[in-house]
Amino acid sequence: MQSLLPLAAAVASTSGSSTARTLPLLAQQLGQRWYHKNVVEHYERPRNVGSFDKSDPDVGTGLVGAPACGDVMKLQIKVDEAGNIVDARFKTFGCGSAIASSSVATEWVKGKSLDEVLKIKNSDIAKHLSLPPVKLHCSMLAEDAIKAAVKDIKAKRAQA
């Protein structure tokens, strides 16, 4: 990693706008993990894998399918009486990018209110993970799953 820095600096100094595209490309070509450790973690050691009890009145479940690739993502949130998300879990049958996106999503929703998490955009997740264009739909799936989980808990609480 250290030996790449002078090379990266040389590239950065020659072109401003294409640097953002060039650095990840370099990293790929050289087989190096250039990205921040946290990004790698979501791919290699995803956080919050698991399930809550769907019938628990404090749990909201969002289940979304991606017909284009045949994958499915389940995201669950545990919500306190004040409407704050205290815990989250996910189960994703999909590619590495889908799993990483849902891992990020479950980390980001913790400690936030139901209204706050509705502001989480797929573009934020995609940017955080440096998702290539072909995998952008994975982050969209995660955004949809958050919204579906919020919708579910709100519906449950309206019934109660």
Added chain:
Amino acid sequence: MCAQGESYSSPGRSFDIDPALLERRYKALQWRLHPDKMGHKPPEERQFSAHHASLVNLAYSILKSPLSRANYLVLEAREQVEETDDPAQLSALLARNRAQQEGLVAGLSAAFRADDLRQAVGLTHQLQYLAKLEAEIVHKMPQL
């Protein structure tokens, strides 16, 4: 979900649900289980019915929406494959999967012949889910 799902769908495990029947069954079950009716019963009974009332609510919400029903079926199918390493079970799942795909392909053929693109899109989506599932099973059992 399965036990409750089967009682609301037409005979033989199918996707189809009679919405009116679902409503009637749901209301009947909730009528029997509602916590408000349990005031005079001992605590264990009240807990039992409260838990079951919430399960019934859950099953109803899943079954009511065709999209959530479909997504749950997909999730369950993927979990079924994930949870078993038994070659016999995996073979059976693969055989069933391939039969379902054949059915869909026949449906697609008919849809395209009838120029029903909407139907074709729907069936293509289903086929995609099944194809992914097939790939998962095969991945677990390379000798198939």
